[in-house]
Amino acid sequence: MKFEGTDQYVSTDDLTMAVNAAINLQRPLLIKGEPGTGKTMLAEQVANSLGLNLIQWHIKSTTKAQQGLYEYDAVSRLRDSQLGNEKVHDISNYIIKGKLWEAFESDKPTVLLIDEVDKADIEFPNDLLLELDRMEFYVYETQQTIKAIHRPIILITSNNEKELPDAFLRRCFFHYIKFPDSTTMKQIVDVHYPDISKKLVTEAMELFFELRDIPGLKKKPSTSELIDWLKLLMADEIPEDVLRNQDTKNAIPPLYGALLKNEQDVHLLERLAFMNRREN
DSSP states (O other): OOOOOBTTBOOOHHHHHHHHHHHHHTOOEEEEESTTSSHHHHHHHHHHHHTOEEEEEEOOTTOOHHHHHEEEOHHHHHHHHHHTOGGGGOGGGGEEEOHHHHHHHOSSOEEEEEEOGGGSOTTTTGGGHHHHHHSEEEETTTTEEEEOSSOOEEEEEEOSSSOOOHHHHHTSEEEEEOOOOHHHHHHHHHHHOTTSOHHHHHHHHHHHHHHHTOTTOSSOOOHHHHHHHHHHHHHTTOOHHHHHTOOTTTSOOTTGGGTOOSHHHHHHHHHHHHHHHHHO
16 A cells, blocks of 8 residues: 555655655654644544544543553443343443544554544553554453454654653654645645635735744644635635735734634734834
């Protein structure tokens, strides 16, 4: 199996190489990068490209590693025993399969996405080391070992909210998605809006990258936010000359709510514009 990108996802050469290296090594691919750079979408497109099913495990701050394997619903079993339900005699009726179990028992290879692993407790990655290494785990309640029929292609994303353990990193192939340059960004925009005005894209991107370069910005706008902003510019029929004459030092961009996501950054742009007007 070899990933070569798709029509819906612009994959750079180094990213494509990283995906295929992880597939050949049979190791999880750990993807980092700014939020909004397409880490989660990569798993969807790898699955589409290779014709495989995608299993997604979205991690929260309360997620435990055990939930990815299975959970034993003791409360339901107790309730059923009180009601005299016959299924209470078979404990397997109360085993809830997790996402890893789904991937392991699939009759054909799958792509398994473990999304935003850094949201969970620091011990979360360590608790999965053995299962990701051996591709098996033991179910104590039913005394059975679940082994992967086919080794899944595992993609793990992280937003760098916390450091991951060295033992976990050692078992992964790592790739950092760099923020797209203007050429790659134009390709991404073309994928989403093939009929968009080229002049609008040029003016909007110039303003977008100028905004990202402002020192002190708390959250720089991402790729996904540029896509949203362009959609709004087209919907509101904002003329290109409005953007052409725009300068982030003199005024806030139109429909800035798609780009700026906190009040500190809005106030920063307002102060810069005010100070620049005073100087002029």
